[in-house]
Amino acid sequence: MQPPPGYSVPEGMVCRLRRSLYGLKQAPRAWFQRFAYVVTATGFSAGAHDPALFVHTSSRGRTLLLYVDDMIITGDDPQHIAFVKARLGEQCLMSDLGPLHYFVGTEVSSTHEGFYLSQEKYIQGLLDRASITNHRTDETPMELNVHLSATDGEPLDDPTRYLHIVGSLVYLGVTCPDISYYMHILSQFVSAPTQLHYSHLLRVLRYLHGTMSRRLFFPCSSSLQLQAYCDATWASDSSDRQSLSAYCVFLSGSLIAWKTKKQTAVSRSSTEAELRAMALVMAEMTWLRWLLVDFGVSYGAISIARDPVKHELTKHIGVDAYYTHAQS
Template sequence: MTPPPGYRCKGENIVCKLQRSLYGLKQASRNWFSKLSTALLSFGFAQSQADHSLFMLHQDSASIFILVYVDDIIITGSDATLLQDVKTRICHQFHTKDIGILKYFLGIEVARSNTDLYLCQRKYTLDILNDCGLTGARPADFPMEQNLKLSDSTGEVLSEPSSYRRLVGRLIYLTVRRPDIVHTVHILSQFMHQPCQLHLDAAHRLLRYLKGTPGQGILIPATTTLQLTAFCDSDWARCPMTRRSTTGYCILLGIVPISWKIKKQTTVSRSLAEAEYRAMAVAICELTWLSYLFQDLGLSPPARIPLYCDNQAALHIAANPVYHEHTKHIEIDCHVVREKIQLGLLHPTKIPSAEQVADIFTKSLGRVQFQHLKSKMGIRDLHAPP
């Protein structure tokens, strides 16, 4: 490392050799995780190959799971005695603090009952509204005006873009437990380099929606099934700047959303069917990863997962390996869809567009359709009056 100011004389070219990692260095987090994971492996834990921050210990019929995020750790298990023994061994080797039952983790609030688990970011949301001075704003029923199209050349450029960038950055983290705002935040984040007044107005519209639903989150019932269900969708060439399509998918475990994503496609699709087919490929990659995670958790890998798509042509392309004329220009990696269908992992199914949950990730919908699809994703607001 470079010596601190005043340590070396003028003209000297010396460095300091580190014997141990210092807090704040870029290597510190990696060295800490290496030390922690080595200790957990010595305790008998196995490290998940699907998610290296997940550790598992299986003894007879008992199981213990540890999830690590830097120096924040969640421990859960099916045997109280074994769980306490693991916590004691960790405390003996590291300076740790047991803060009890999980209630707050990385800005996510956790509420529990005998039958349900509820995850939300209410405090984080209220902090954003308070910082923006919109705690007294009139609430909105949906996050973005229907069919609104924003570009980087509309409106007056903001004189102070830093506040817009800070706001959108905070909203990005809010999407961790708010899939209903993912599409809007995705649109707003495309104009960080040169935000305009119209972009700020759209961000304030989103804040008005959050004002009406600050405690909205995900309800996880104890009786939910372990059946995976996937929805994928794509708009076609909707971006006015690049004419690229946007991929969106949502994966449910029973009735609980566990994975969702929205991303602009890397190439311009020549048809709606091609855009939908690419969306299916992205969703399948996530389903493949989830199947590996199921195996690491000791669960049976899912088979014939329903994958709902509202485009019949894309379903025909996926099922017909000789549909050459319409697919010869599509990259080879997209044809993972056909491979997974032949292996029996997926069962592509046609769904009406009005019931396509993934529409909420690719389009700015009206109030009625937005509220309908949001209810199908298992999103609840326990803080709202019944």
């Protein structure tokens, strides 16, 4: 690395760093250790299932602190929240932005009924960078029954824009579950995109242009019950015959988690593909249940998962079936 501006190093000499500089590989870890030390000194303890979540419990209530690149402090103990902000202000350079409205690209608005999450500003910025200036929109992200392959169309002369847009759209998965499946498809061609792949990518952008005002809603009053749904398409990828798993998880009717992912092994039957999808969603449900426990919420495929008998034709998928049965 080059010495910082203003420092001259004689030839043949090196610098010894006493602290981590911004940009070094170890800098984020050193900063997080410092941050964790400060917040634990105020009475917080790290969440057992998410190292970026810190929890404080007292007779006045519970306080939660979520750290990413920025911080969200919430809870029903305003006295401790004020104390934590004061301590952080003494130990670190920080700004109190007041009530939550914007957090790492996600817009948050609140009403008496609940909270709304959206990324309208982020989508508009992406459309501007992609030079989508007309008002044309599409009702769906992709046409029905489209099957793309790596050899479709002519290769792009410069795939930089394709890579940039795909990477930006992946981040939109925070609030746009409706494009999850299509981004799973288009992201498979980032190593060698073609003109046809790029045309389908532009269709996704035109769809977002017409739906950017849609938001996720989380009501204030709910029973905090988890519900999950999963599905699988058996041997749907013609290039390698791998199946596709997908799931969505609801908390009291509000969508909080979703994923579309190609299965790592080739399933020999639709039953096996379904069980792999069930194991995937059960792993997510297990983590979410433990995360809710950190929040202070306690929690005291169907026929094969409930049946302890392993049939001869399905014993090769016993691991996923046993895991799903054990977590049910």
